[in-house]
Amino acid sequence: MKKPEVAIVGAGYVGLPLGRCFAEAGIPVVLVDVDAQRVAAINRGESYVEDVPADVLGPLVDSGILRASTDYDAVVDANAIVVALPTPLSANREPDLSIVLSAARELGKRLRAGQLVSLESTTYPGTTREEVLPILAESGLEVGKDFFLAFSPERIDPGREDWTVKTTPKVVGGVTPACTERACAFYERVIDTVFSVSSPEAAELTKLLENIFRSVNIALVNELAQLCDRMHVDVWEVVEAAGTKPFGFMSFKPGPGLGGHCLPVDPFYLSWKAREFDFYTEFIELAGKVNENMPYFCMDKISRALNSQEKAVKGSRVHLVGVAYKADVGDLRESPALKLIELLRDEGAEVSYHDPHVADLPEHGLSSVDLDGSVDAVDCVAIVTAHSGIDYGELADKAKLVVDFRNATGRNGSANGHVWKL
Numbered sequence: 518m519k520k521p522e523v524a525i526v527g528a529g530y531v532g533l534p535l536g537r538c539f540a541e542a543g544i545p546v547v548l549v550d551v552d553a554q555r556v557a558a559i560n561r562g563e564s565y566v567e568d569v570p571a572d573v574l575g576p577l578v579d580s581g582i583l584r585a586s587t588d589y590d591a592v593v594d595a596n597a598i599v600v601a602l603p604t605p606l607s608a609n610r611e612p613d614l615s616i617v618l619s620a621a622r623e624l625g626k627r628l629r630a631g632q633l634v635s636l637e638s639t640t641y642p643g644t645t646r647e648e649v650l651p652i653l654a655e656s657g658l659e660v661g662k663d664f665f666l667a668f669s670p671e672r673i674d675p676g677r678e679d680w681t682v683k684t685t686p687k688v689v690g691g692v693t694p695a696c697t698e699r700a701c702a703f704y705e706r707v708i709d710t711v712f713s714v715s716s717p718e719a720a721e722l723t724k725l726l727e728n729i730f731r732s733v734n735i736a737l738v739n740e741l742a743q744l745c746d747r748m749h750v751d752v753w754e755v756v757e758a759a760g761t762k763p764f765g766f767m768s769f770k771p772g773p774g775l776g777g778h779c780l781p782v783d784p785f786y787l788s789w790k791a792r793e794f795d796f797y798t799e800f801i802e803l804a805g806k807v808n809e810n811m812p813y814f815c816m817d818k819i820s821r822a823l824n825s826q827e828k829a830v831k832g833s834r835v836h837l838v839g840v841a842y843k844a845d846v847g848d849l850r851e852s853p854a855l856k857l858i859e860l861l862r863d864e865g866a867e868v869s870y871h872d873p874h875v876a877d878l879p880e881h882g883l884s885s886v887d888l889d890g891s892v893d894a895v896d897c898v899a900i901v902t903a904h905s906g907i908d909y910g911e912l913a914d915k916a917k918l919v920v921d922f923r924n925a926t927g928r929n930g931s932a933n934g935h936v937w938k939l
């Protein structure tokens with residue numbers, strides 16, 4: 518193994534693609550992760566992140582340019598350490614920085630002069646300076662002089678191919694000007710465009726603005742979808758038509774609710790921090806309320822659709838198509854499909870599902886069932902996530918009843934009496 522120049526703490530959806538990016542540029546990388554199974558998988562060249570296929574990872578591991586370790590001592594030789602660890606919410610929906618801060622303590626014990634530490638985990642403004650810096654400073658080293666500390670938000674969008682880690686511009690804000698300079702030089706080695714801001718707080722808030730922007734706009738169109746339902750107007754047609762305006766409008770699609778690690782969680786990091794300043798972020802709260810209600814609205818729609826065929830939810834067989842939180846990935850985090858399964862079961866429905874990216878849902882005691890044979894056997898098919906590679910027209914033809922939350926059946930769907938759309 519080549520001596521690592523870069524250490525990445527957290528080998529998940531963010532850390533592994535970033536590690537790949539450095540390794541492909543010929544820069545030796547070590548990934549540090551507490552999950553021994555993940556570490557072993559990487560060292561065998563096996564990937565659990567769809568954006569880093571095994572045929573890409575394998576040769577990087579074989580050539581000794583990328584490896585993984587469960588031991589924090591692996592960071593000691595690196596010139597730069599990137600932290601890409603989870604930043605969840607606690608049970609009472611407050612920021613839970615415990616993972617990032619415990620990692621900072623491990624790094625602080627090993628920090629040596631000349632190293633750069635860059636935090637990439639999404640978090641509230643002030644985390645880098647107020648929470649991480651004091652821990653690293655316990656090493657006795659001085660920031661901006663002996664070591665360098667910056668925040669640089671990750672913008673990865675799992676499954677996206679048109680924008681990669683390398684081609685997506687990277688925002689960087691250091692604790693001091695020297696920290697910014699050092700962090701920019703580090704990322705410029707592999708990323709096409711690096712945009713510096715004057716502080717880590719500005720960089721932290723940039724990421725939250727991006728996520729809140731999406732959450733609020735999705736909530737807007739989700740609210741409109743509920744109104745359209747009452748008015749018997751096809752919301753998809755309206756969104757598509759508005760999207761023809763070449764300026765001043767950006768298209769967002771309605772859906773069964775927000776999923777993934779980011780949108781359902783990150784905005785609340787800011788609303789929590791805002792309270793310290795006697796400030797209430799009402800857009801964030803309202804968007805959260807509308808988006809969190811969507812699985813309930815979808816449940817109601819399934820119930821009305823079954824009713825139209827003189828069936829009750831209780832005892833009906835409902836088959837969900839797509840349970841991952843978005844198309845063409847297997848990520849289940851905060852997926853609205855999981856909420857929908859719960860709601861359907863609470864009402865006594867018999868639930869099954871098909872998802873080419875999710876073989877099993879052990880917590881629900883379910884496994885993916887082939888579409889052939891299941892579609893025409895059930896009372897209702899609900900398209901929750903529209904993965905590609907499924908012929909939705911054929912599915913709609915075969916099924917007795919379809920509730921389509923993604924417009925997968927398109928305009929033809931609406932013309933078909935047994936297809937209900939969001």
Ligand SMILES: NC(=O)c1ccc[n+]([C@@H]2O[C@H](COP(=O)([O-])OP(=O)(O)OC[C@H]3O[C@@H](n4cnc5c(N)ncnc54)[C@H](O)[C@@H]3O)[C@@H](O)[C@H]2O)c1
Nearest residue numbers: 527528529530531550551552601602603604638639671673
């Ligand atoms: N996934 C995305 O699309 C995305 C996009 C932009 C930003 N982010 C942000 O990036 C951060 C990381 O997200 P992710 O999706 O990569 O998470 P992830 O859950 O996929 O990966 C995190 C990894 O950290 C490991 N880990 C947990 N505790 C550890 C510890 N103490 N020491 C070392 N490793 C530890 C876990 O085993 C896991 O492999 C989050 O703050 C997230 O909000 C994620």
